Amino acid sequence: MKTNATSDAAGTLSTRGLLADSSAQGAGSSNLLDLMQRWLPKLVLAPTVVMTLLFIYGYVIWTGVLSLTKSRFLPNYNFVGFAQYEKLLDNDRWSVASLNIVIFGGLFILICLFIGVVMAILLDQKIRAEGSIRTVFLYPMALSFIVTGTAWKWILNPGLGLEKLLHDFGYESFQFDWLVNPDMAIYTLVIAAVWQSSGFVMALFLAGLRGVDGSIVKAAQLDGASMPMIYRRIILPHLRPVFFSAFIILSHIAIKSFDLVMALTGGGPGYATDLPATFMYVTTFSRGQIGLGSASAMMMLGVVLAILIPYLYSELRGKNNA
Amino acid sequence: MALYAVLLLAVLFYLLPLVVMLLTSLKSMADIRAGNLISWPEEFLLDAWVKAWSSACTGVSCEGVGAFFWNSFQITIPAVLISTFLGALNGYVLTKWKFRGSDIFFGLMLFGCFIPFQVVILPMAQTLGWLGLANTTTGLVFVHIVYGMAFTTLFFRNFYVSVPSELVSAAKIDGAGFFTIFWRIILPLSTPIFVVCIIWQFTQVWNDFLFGVVFSGGDTQPITVALNNLVNSSTGVKEYNVDMAAAMIAALPTLVVYVLAGKYFVRGLTAGAVKG
Secondary structure (H helix, E strand, O other): OOOOHHHHHHHHHHHOOHHHHHHHOOOOOHHHHHHHHHHHHHHHHHHHHHHHHHHHHHHHHHHHHHOOEOOOOOOOOOEOOOHHHHHHHHOHHHHHHHHHHHHHHHHHHHHHHHHHHHHHHHHOOOOOOHHHHHHHHHHHHHOOHHHHHHHHHHHOOOOOOHHHHHHHOOOOOOOOOHHHOOOOHHHHHHHHHHHHHHHHHHHHHHHHHHOOOHHHHHHHHHOOOOHHHHHHHHHHHHOHHHHHHHHHHHHHHHHHOOHHHHHHOOOOOOOOOOOHHHHHHHHHHHOOOHHHHHHHHHHHHHHHHHHHHHHHHHHHHHHHHO | OHHHHHHHHHHHHHHHHHHHHHHHHOOOHHHHHHOOOOOOOOOOOOHHHHHHHHOOOEOOEOOOOHHHHHHHHHHHHHHHHHHHHHHHHHHHHHHHOOOOOHHHHHHHHHHHHHOOOHHHHHHHHHHHHHOOOOOOHHHHHHHHHHHHHHHHHHHHHHHHOOOOHHHHHHHHHOOOOHHHHHHHHHHHHOHHHHHHHHHHHHHHHHHOOHHHHHHOOOOOOOHHHHHHHHHHOOOOOOOHHHHHHHHHHHHHHHHHHHHHHHHHHHHHHHHHHHHO
């Protein structure tokens, strides 16, 4: 194997001490050592394998089993088939939560993608102070959703927040009560979530834009194509993979959204801003309906898989073809 | 010029919440009622910060968020170090000591990055109870290691894939063993990925709320849970300045990391995101 430059470098590196290690070992123990060396990698990986199988796959199955039982405050194993799922689909609160995740997730993903692309394109125009602007766009990603929720809860405070600010600016009639309005509260979640995550999407797109081959753009310019045309026909199609991964990440964030709701609206007013994640938490831990809560968790998993599997499938197929 | 105007507006939008938090936390309540979100404080006061740290009510107890701030460190530091180190070893095995089934295992593990945690918290709650780790910071450390490992392994695996395998095979021929190669050859090359991984894990664990609220007890809560209790407990008059000061306290460690090592933070985000 020692034919190319890299392995030569490694060879020199090893003579610094590695050789000494091996020659110091007696010949008799070398078989045992060999055996150990062969098993060592597996041994090192073993705890992770066990943990993955047990705490991820095992627990998913366990939750699945619980969702088929009558469990209330404590888990029990009186099986009732799919009764909990039927109950779930009949549950008003769950219908609200499912509708909300569609509204919240849909708007959140679309707006983030839109802002992300636009900001990335703007930042790609050889802007002065690009670095500092990027820093500002991205810092929300470092914050906890609880902090974000707390901050926006205060900004959107009916009375003392944005409303007062605009009154002071002279817009006396301005009213902003979304936070306490059951029909509008879900949109406050969208605002806060977009604020937190859109900068990150911008960063993804910016990285994608920087990867576009400059010579293709130059060639198109020589052919007389205008910049908007070049973006629409050449650059954006190049960014398709970025759109896909951004979509996957954003939908993942949306489905897992729990902290933000707890901090910003608490699921209220009433249960107007419940999402599946908060529904699962409240049902399982506050209302003592473990069976129903498990069923809702399994539904969440189902949605994630429904999005993920086609994505992974296309990714893998793409790689095999390449 | 229009370009810069749009960018300026965007910058203001992203900065607004931080500015509002900071200004509000430095005002008195009277000042807050008299002014507006971005009015300059009449007088800069640290009272709200002191109260948030040491005497604000977070649910039942009224001892501020200070103790919970330290809880978060107690949870975060061991969880980050252990999960990062395990991730490095796993990544090393999965790239340089592949065996039959190791690739399949990696695929299985990747799935762990994607599952919504709601689907594992009930069994985990019961397991922690059996182990006597319910409501302890040790329990939370354990949970964060278990569910952080998929990501740390992913980081290191993707990094080690690009380390030339000749380095390892040459060392093997020279008789170097598994750990010798790891210590002498792989680790010295790994500083950048360690930085990325530690920052990523630190942010994840520090900002976690779900595990914190489900698995911790009254005095072992992380700061995020305490902050939420402080803000959303309905007792007494709302003190927005104290809320904002507490939010700033909860945000400071990750903000500091971001400011000091933003480059690595972003690298982690994109690396973790594109694959995970």
